[in-house]
Amino acid sequence: MADVSHHRGDLAGHPDASEMQARYERVLGGRDVVLVDGPVFLVGLYCAVSPFIVHYTLAQPALATHNLIVGIAIALLAVGFTVTPARMYGLSGAMCAIGVWMIIAPWLVGRSPDAGVIWNNIVIGALTFLLGALCVAAASKRRTTT
Numbered sequence: 001m002a003d004v005s006h007h008r009g010d011l012a013g014h015p016d017a018s019e020m021q022a023r024y025e026r027v028l029g030g031r032d033v034v035l036v037d038g039p040v041f042l043v044g045l046y047c048a049v050s051p052f053i054v055h056y057t058l059a060q061p062a063l064a065t066h067n068l069i070v071g072i073a074i075a076l077l078a079v080g081f082t083v084t085p086a087r088m089y090g091l092s093g094a095m096c097a098i099g100v101w102m103i104i105a106p107w108l109v110g111r112s113p114d115a116g117v118i119w120n121n122i123v124i125g126a127l128t129f130l131l132g133a134l135c136v137a138a139a140s141k142r143r144t145t146t
Contacts, residue, residue, distance in 0.1 A: 044072065044074030046071070054120050060111065
């Protein structure tokens with residue numbers, strides 16, 4: 001009888017190994033931070049609805065509108081990171097700037113904010129800054145490897 005069993009071994013000797021590697025690279029697209037896109041979207045979504053969750057829409061109407069607009073902007077950045085990552089990861093630094101802005105916004109946009117509003121924006125700002133820094137690091141790593 002013929003030996004028809006499959007031998008497990010190194011694929012380096014496979015005639016299509018280089019083509020399979022190139023296809024894998026093309027499909028993956030060099031994206032190291034696929035898992036960051038979802039959390040960025042969730043932070044943006046929470047930022048947009050946080051005035052209604054923390055209940056400061058009536059006490060801080062300007063800050064409530066501000067958080068709604070900035071939250072939508074963060075969520076749109078996340079969608080852009082997912083849809084066209086090669087173009088959008090250049091805007092990762094903008095997320096860091098938005099994070100810093102969210103931390104100082106209660107004092108600049110709001111009027112005598114209470115502790116809940118301040119902590120809400122500090123947490124959103126810190127998360128946005130950290131996720132933006134991760135995207136910046138991944139984008140710069142990608143540029144140096146290509």
